Amino acid sequence: MNVVVLAAGMGKRMNSDLPKVLHPIAGRPMLAHVIAAARTLPDVRITIVVGHGGDQVREYFASSDDLQWVVQQPQLGTGHAVQQAVPHLDDARPTLILYGDVPLTRPDTLRSLSEVARDGSPDAVGALAVLTVTMDDPKGYGRIVRSEDGATVRSIVEEKDATDAQRQIREINTGIMIAPTRALKDWLSRLSNDNAQGEYYLTDIVGLANADGVAVVATQPAYAWETTGVNSKGQLATLERQAQRNEADRLLEAGVHLADPSRIDVRGSLRCGRDVFIDVGCVFLGDVVVGDNAWIGPYAVVRNAVIGDHVRIDAFSHIDGGLDAAGSISIGSDAIVGPYARLRPGTQLGSEVHIGNFVEVKNSTLAHGSKANHLSYLGDATIGANVNVGAGTITCNYDGANKHRTTIDDDVHIGSDVQLVAPVTVGRGATVGAGTTVWKDVAPGVLAINERKQVERSDWKRPVKKKKS
Secondary structure (H helix, E strand, C coil): CEEEEEECCCCHHHCCCCCHHHCEECCEEHHHHHHHHHHCCCCCEEEEEECCCHHHHHHHCCCCCCEEEEECCCCCCHHHHHHHHHHHCCCCCCEEEEECCCCCCCHHHHHHHHHHHHHCCCCCCCCEEEEEEECCCCCCCCEEEECCCCCCEEEEECHHHCCHHHHCCCEEEEEEEEECHHHHHHHHHCCCCCCCCCCCCHHHHHHHHHHCCCCEEEECCCCHHHHCCCCCHHHHHHHHHHHHHHHHHHHHHCCCEECCCCCEEEEEEEEECCCCEECCCEEEEEEEEECCCCEECCCCEEEEEEECCCCEECCCCEEECCCCHHHCEEECCCCEECCCCEECCCCEECCCCEEEECCEEECCEECCCCEEEECCEEECEEECCCCEECCCCEEECECCCCECCEEECCCCEECCCCEEECCEEECCCCEECCCCEECCCECCCCEECCCCCCCCCCCCCCCCCCCCC
């Protein structure tokens, strides 16, 4: 199937320098949702029509080698936009027309429209199939004018060109349609801009199809929001809530326990095992996988991470695997993270690891059973099994120009307020006393402390506040 996606509009009402179709819904540009839905159809050839901000749009999708690009300049209407794609349309395939600012159309609806187009004509040409919606308030939309028996569509009349009687019609045009391609090319060549807007309306092909004896049929989506477009930040916010509700429904159907389905945001892909609990206010970004019986506390933020079975993420923890898979975080089974913990890109936690409140871990590995429960920074460190890291410990990994690595072997005990000046290694079974600065390697099994003498003075007087005069 040929697919033409119209994405040339400026989006003035968005009041933004970002091209309208790149504004995000559920963490992805609106246009990305449209392309993803089109790709679910068999044997598709996708052409994107761009205009305002076209270079930005193309740059965002530069890695997608299955997309063809054409420019509409100037913008003279939807019919004119599709005309720009004509050289890329294969006559042997029907052509589906979609819109880059209508992001939530379900693949099932597109397949249904395709079936209507195929089955709606007795000959091999195929029918012109349009997707319509019946609205309580159709103001601003093109009206569907049907035949007397209601079986076929006779025309689509834009509101500015409609009569008073036609404005009473509640069935409206969504703009999404499938047309037999050879006929579509002919109809596009015959469009006129003799209308109130002085534009070439794609909807005029309905009248041309009727004149040529081609059947024009219609179907409707299961949900009206599937055809909702975005022209303002308010509409973007409304559709974002719908997208999140859709995602919550999917998770609930899969058996995930959501404390409140209206208070979860998934801005990417979230896959959960059995008996997962997600508390209120959680945000998931990028690709996140959560294992069986995991518990995610309130207001956690998780980006690009794999969370193992029986893991507990306590409140307000920030698990940030970065913007791509290179920094993805993994948390082993039965681990506990938080509350108020921060895991940064490259963190790999083994099973039964504990990362407590106000602990930050970056580009580090902690093996089975190791713990850092309070107020510590572990950066660029390799930490073995069953290591205990005391409160206030930091790895001094940056010398002002380069990052260096700290290695702590198995069964090490690190006391409170320890500074580990990298590059440094602490050997297996060693103990580092509280308040120690470690600037050279520590041998296995020893106690490492900085020598100091405690002094007591009996003649010392505690200072007192001066009285105000």
